[in-house]
Amino acid sequence: MFKELKNYIFDEQCKISFIDNKVNIINYEKIIVMEKTRVNISTKKKNIIVKGNNLLIKKLLDKELLIEGDIKSIELE
Numbered sequence: 001m002f003k004e005l006k007n008y009i010f011d012e013q014c015k016i017s018f019i020d021n022k023v024n025i026i027n028y029e030k031i032i033v034m035e036k037t038r039v040n041i042s043t044k045k046k047n048i049i050v051k052g053n054n055l056l057i058k059k060l061l062d063k064e065l066l067i068e069g070d071i072k073s074i075e076l077e
Contacts, residue, residue, distance in 0.1 A: 014043040016074065022058070023050050023067045023074060031057075031065070039067055049075040 017024040025041055025048060032040040032047070039055055041048040052071040059066035 012044065014045070014048075016048065018071070018074060021052075021069060021071050023071060024059075024064070025067070026064045028063060028065060036069075041065070047077045049073075049077065051075070 012027055014028065015024075015026040025043075027043065028048070029042045029044060032042055034057065036055055037051065037053060039050045039057070041050070050067050050071060051073045052069050055067055055069035055071070057065055058068045
């Protein structure tokens with residue numbers, strides 16, 4: 001049990017989930033751009049660009065955030 005908890009706490013891999021016009025991003029580095037139509041997020045290896053309308057950050061934690069709105073696309077660069 002402690003091994004699973006340790007793996008969860010020290011996991012640095014970026015994870016992106018998309019469900020019902022919500023994007024959950026875990027293990028991001030920083031928010032580069034926050035606009036109503038675009039959110040740019042940097043991770044250790046890539047940048048994530050979420051495009052849409054009426055985008056807002058509904059949850060903002062140390063390494064996790066939840067973007068909600070009319071999401072049109074999610075791009076990795």
